[in-house]
Amino acid sequence: MNKNEILLSIEDLSIGFSKGGKMNTVLDHISLEVKKGEILGIVGESGSGKTMTALAVMGLLPESAKILSGGIDFLGNELLTMGEKEHRRLRGKEISMVFQENMSSFNPLLTIGAQVEEMLRLHSKYTKEEYKALTIKALREVGLSKPHEIYHQYPHQLSGGMRQRAMIAMAMVAGPKLVIADEPTTALDPTIQSKILQLLKKMNDKYGMSIILISHDLRVIQSICSRTIVMKDGRIVESGMTNELFTNPCNQYTKELVAAVPMLNKEYKNTYKVDRDSHPILTIQNLNVFYSEKAIGLLGKKSRKQVIRDISILVNEGETLGIVGESGSGKSTLAKAIVGLNKEIEGVIKINDFTAISNDGSVSKPQMVFQDPYGSLNPSKKIGWILEEPLKLQSNLGKKERVARVNEMIEQVGMTTKYLERYPFQLSGGQRQRVAIAVALIVNPKLVILDEPVSSLDTTIQAQILEMLKELQRKYKLTYVFISHDLNVIYQICNRVCVINQGEIVEMKEA
């Protein structure tokens, strides 16, 4: 390899945090190179050290981080020993970054134009008019159709996709040689995701800057990266050309990762057969759901916004109905209406749940699993308490029977009773979602609504949770209404799919 081709090289880098006298290593002897003009992918689960690598290059490591060994060379400059002042000159002009959370990465009180322009002002000298012209050119370049308008708008006035484009404009405007994109598409809808990735690729083709793309999603990495590095627990476990790596993985972990990618593949399909002559368990007829906007002032008039328009759905016992749609399409509103959390509805929601009679003879209501398992579990209660609560409220089991049921349920979702003494924050995301599912199932419901239950999880964990859901369905003859924006996930678990857009059903068919 020609030495001039290399833009950035990290050699033997180790970083750790000391915690209570013990060194907690987050990066363990990492070495990698980025060539001029290439797109390098870094893939790994959360906590694998992807973001820490990016922060080390940007010189934005937390002060409590200790560099244990190694160095980072950028065009002959040693970044780790460089002073803050010199580093600041490099940042933005030579190396820039695109973050995941674009809402919090923009200053909410400044216009988009002012913030993109700021990047230019810090690194070059032009007249006021030239600054504006260059900024608008950059905004047009990233595919924002009305750059003059957007220049004067505030971050909250743009959609997530538009903000991410503006963020890319900000990263590109000073003409950097290296752009680090940390999960740039994770917070976006799939259709917008691919557009943003294409935009990054286009910028790379046109200006020849190198890109480090960090993601936990293999499909994102696969779509534009030429070379890929797989990280786990702060180590590089495998690296190579993207195509080779994914068709022929050598490392055990890479194999698992590749296997967990939900491909449109027959063997992953839900094989659970629905009984031909099963009865409808959920009937929705001409449902309209409204959302009343907050009244302004004490005597202000309430206004109503219609979120769901005239939807009719029939869900048969034992089947899994997928509901797909982009954010804002009304999926979650529909879910809340079914379980009765939304009171402003017109139309019929009928639940024929007569078979769901639990041990003591009481009829249980449909249950729901929420997207964010951290939000759906009470942070101040132990797991055992959280699991027991629905039994206290919905059954007349005695204390002993309740505890027995809790112990049984926690094992059903693949955990052990020792977790009952822990608080939600002591569990990982996947474990929390298992608990959330256990909470829903503990009262023996027949119908379970799952609202994006795996969207906030890593790919490997996603596959495990989906597998568990299928198993539980077989065991307890459950009916699922499964909401997701991710078609691959839907395909893996659903028998029938219903596509929703702007509160209306646009398509309904077998998966």
Place this chain on the structure above:
Amino acid sequence: MKLKVKTCHFNYILGLLITSLVLLMVLIGFFYTPYDPNEMNVALKNNPPTLAHLLGTDNFGRDILSRVMKGAGTTYIIAVVVVIIGGTLGTIVGTLTGYFGGWFDEVVMRLNDVLTSFPSILLALVFVSVFGPGTYNIIIALGIIFVPSYARVVRSEFIVLKERDFVKNAKLMGAGSFRIMFIHILPNTRRVLIPALLIGFNNAVLAEAGLSYLSLGVQPPQASLGRMLSEAQSYMIDSPWYAIAPGLMIILTILGFSLISGGMENE
């Protein structure tokens, strides 16, 4: 950043140390004082600190150390009861307004605003001038005056927490409003409520001292920190030890609790 974490920790420990020292002194004072705090002795009038009287004696020849121990106890009991009254009522008001919202919230919070818009000591003065001075009256007055601050803290936490998914989950399970409010949500407010209670204790100590200083609270010969300061005023120049002892006690109390609550908020 590292340094900041360390100083936080240091402050917290310092606060615990000061507070436990002060509390220990007060606790002992409930059962044992070197002398009877109200026993007068003309022969020992305004004596500076000696081995027999570690903090000196006052204008009636009473032992100041004994009076500070006993007096701080009185002040603390008043402050604790005030915080219990204000904290309980405030938590209930904040819980109901924050959870239900709507016109109920609107009306109660405007009442709250009215109460907050007057300086608390002025309201206490008005209350005492209507119902007369005395320990019980200032406890009730201060307790009511403290309600809005807790109501506000708890309400703002509830407004955020009630939108969380775990509350929706509880509703789905069929939990009633009161169970959701007090069993599901309320424990989650302790992160802000406990520091607020500690700060409230401080404010109550200061308010008691202020009112007793104005002779509206604890009546002589009973000792309280404010009462002692007021009595010491005339002897500031000749016998400064008389004023220093209760003053220092107030300062240490406030400092200790502030450091602890500051440390808790930063956790």
